[in-house]
Amino acid sequence: MRCLLVLLALGATAGCNRGQSKEAPDGKPSPTLRLAVVTDLKGYLEPCGCTSRPLGGIDRLAAQIRALRDGSVPLVVLMAGDLFFDTDALEPARVDQANRNASTLLGILDHLEIDAALPGRRDRAQPQEELARLHTASRFPWLAMKGAAEVVRIKAGELRIAVVGVRPGAKRDAVMAAVGSAQAETDLTIALVHGSRRDANRIGAIDGVDFVVHGGLDQDAPLPPHRAGEAWVLNAGRQGQGLTVVDLHRKTDEAFADLSEWSKKERIRQLEAQIADLSEKILEWERSKDVDPADLRAQSDRLAALKTQREAMDAPPRSPRGNSFTARWVELPKEAPTDQEVTKLMREHDKAVNQANREAFADLAPRPLGPDDIAYVGSEACGTCHNPAYVWWQSHPHGHAYLTLQTRNKEFNLDCVGCHVTGYDQPGGSTVTHNLKGALVNVGCESCHGPGAAHTKNPEIDIVEDAPESTCLPCHNEEHSDQFDYETYKKTLIVPGHGLPPVEP
Ligand code: HEC
Ligand code: HEC
Numbered sequence: 001m002r003c004l005l006v007l008l009a010l011g012a013t014a015g016c017n018r019g020q021s022k023e024a025p026d027g028k029p030s031p032t033l034r035l036a037v038v039t040d041l042k043g044y045l046e047p048c049g050c051t052s053r054p055l056g057g058i059d060r061l062a063a064q065i066r067a068l069r070d071g072s073v074p075l076v077v078l079m080a081g082d083l084f085f086d087t088d089a090l091e092p093a094r095v096d097q098a099n100r101n102a103s104t105l106l107g108i109l110d111h112l113e114i115d116a117a118l119p120g121r122r123d124r125a126q127p128q129e130e131l132a133r134l135h136t137a138s139r140f141p142w143l144a145m146k147g148a149a150e151v152v153r154i155k156a157g158e159l160r161i162a163v164v165g166v167r168p169g170a171k172r173d174a175v176m177a178a179v180g181s182a183q184a185e186t187d188l189t190i191a192l193v194h195g196s197r198r199d200a201n202r203i204g205a206i207d208g209v210d211f212v213v214h215g216g217l218d219q220d221a222p223l224p225p226h227r228a229g230e231a232w233v234l235n236a237g238r239q240g241q242g243l244t245v246v247d248l249h250r251k252t253d254e255a256f257a258d259l260s261e262w263s264k265k266e267r268i269r270q271l272e273a274q275i276a277d278l279s280e281k282i283l284e285w286e287r288s289k290d291v292d293p294a295d296l297r298a299q300s301d302r303l304a305a306l307k308t309q310r311e312a313m314d315a316p317p318r319s320p321r322g323n324s325f326t327a328r329w330v331e332l333p334k335e336a337p338t339d340q341e342v343t344k345l346m347r348e349h350d351k352a353v354n355q356a357n358r359e360a361f362a363d364l365a366p367r368p369l370g371p372d373d374i375a376y377v378g379s380e381a382c383g384t385c386h387n388p389a390y391v392w393w394q395s396h397p398h399g400h401a402y403l404t405l406q407t408r409n410k411e412f413n414l415d416c417v418g419c420h421v422t423g424y425d426q427p428g429g430s431t432v433t434h435n436l437k438g439a440l441v442n443v444g445c446e447s448c449h450g451p452g453a454a455h456t457k458n459p460e461i462d463i464v465e466d467a468p469e470s471t472c473l474p475c476h477n478e479e480h481s482d483q484f485d486y487e488t489y490k491k492t493l494i495v496p497g498h499g500l501p502p503v504e505p
């Protein structure tokens, strides 16, 4: 934005027209630059696969980035927010798996040719030794690991870009100084931030910043671009569920206009919600005798203004004469293409983690039974007397929950095993390696009815009959069972042979 002053003063475009849009063969101007933005990856190599519509996968992300780098438009890939870790204080037992995960991810990110990244607070909270190990091995720049702000310069086609990494919690003055120093010889300034919305907006408001890549929000839904000062704030959700792709058309040194359908839809949604809300309130006020007519008129005028704004959104967009961009959210569902090379690295990683944990936790015995605890016996033991129930259970997803992990080389994975076995971490139950020689794999009878040794020995001793919602929720939580509804799910468990009399042959 510095250049604008020169432009006005000289009345000429000399020296200021770098990175202008070129004409594509079809007559439409092709973008000057394409940004691919990823925020809050948090060490996710792929989604767990538990939910109805799993999103993400670093191999899918890699395929997208490869496709975007098609040579027609210069591509810059930026990341902000926690990259490698999703917790700041790892339990000692989880350190090895988390570090292996970080190493695998780092290798893959290197392969993606990231232009710059701003690690988040959780990354920075890891033990210095581990962080240094990763940082040294990394081929892409990690910003602001020491100072409050750090600038890297990128040349993309004709454009000279300054990327300013802002250390989480950095003082605004320090960031202003870094942005200021970056302005010379720069066509575009992009700040990478980890923090709250307020933090991102504060950095966006600094003179000279054109875009802010905002990590640290840590929410699933990506935010459409929004304004902060002269800048635009970009976010891409979390856990690699997708990426935000921005096509920039740069003609001058002015601020950018947002032509995205994405933001437009969001704006329309907001306006319609405001209109509905205010209309309802006005109806109420009209019915009430206590509201001052002048106030009511003022509110009606406000409503009319909102409606005018809403109608204006339907007009076809004017093609802007100055700078503009369009941003889109590229979601990564199961069907999205994968980068085979990266998939291979992920599968090797799964095997390595499985093998390492199997050895590291070989001696991890279940917690001992207390005086009032009942031992687990496994579903097969129940089947000797409850055969119809056992037969039903074997064909239910609970009956092969462990196979689900085994086929993926994840049965010793600490992120997975706990919900796909019976009595995990319970006295006399299972651990990552111990499961009563296979009796406690899968989500067995005792996951719902409680440990059954006493009842098995003597059926006169009652076992828990009902399984209330609280029994299901530790496994069927929001992250792993998005469609869970207790009544609906439970109904499917009450079948002939289990809860209903067996069908006579
Ligand atoms: C030796 C045979 C036997 C074994 C083994 C056995 N049960 Fe039972 N179970 C019974 C009998 C008998 C009843 C009482 C049936 C009735 O009253 O209708 C019963 C009742 C139940 C009930 C109803 C609640 C209650 O206490 O009356 C549940 C639930 C149950 N069993 C679950 C299990 C589970 C889970 C296992 C394995 C951990 C298991 N049973 C093992 C024989 C057995
Ligand atoms: C120990 C963890 C655990 C508990 C406790 C648990 N579940 Fe599950 N449940 C699972 C897992 C894991 C699966 C998926 C298994 C697979 O396909 O690999 C599953 C699958 C299901 C399914 C099948 C869903 C489908 O897509 O077909 C139903 C229904 C279900 N659970 C209901 C319940 C109910 C109701 C409760 C409580 C009464 C409960 N579960 C308790 C772990 C658990």
Ligand code: HEC
Binding pocket: 047, 048, 049, 050, 051, 404, 405, 408, 410, 413, 415, 416, 417, 418, 419, 420, 474, 475, 476, 477, 480, 481, 482, 483, 484
């Ligand atoms: C907090 C408990 C929990 C954890 C941890 C967990 N799962 Fe699950 N998983 C579930 C539940 C519950 C379901 C069933 C969800 C439903 O149908 O509503 C499920 C279902 C699945 C399914 C779908 C099975 C099918 O055939 O449809 C896969 C695959 C799966 N999990 C794999 C994994 C992997 C891999 C991990 C580790 C990265 C993992 N899970 C960690 C609870 C968990």
Ligand code: HEC
Binding pocket: 379, 382, 383, 386, 389, 390, 391, 393, 398, 443, 444, 445, 446, 447, 448, 449, 465, 466, 467, 490, 493, 494, 498, 499, 500
């Ligand atoms: C996902 C949870 C879950 C699993 C796993 C499960 N049950 Fe149940 N079971 C229930 C629920 C819920 C009921 C119904 C309780 C009620 O009616 O309130 C029930 C009822 C029963 C009853 C009472 C039946 C009756 O006639 O009223 C028996 C017996 C039983 N289960 C045995 C088993 C056995 C044996 C297994 C393993 C082979 C098993 N259950 C696995 C949840 C489960």
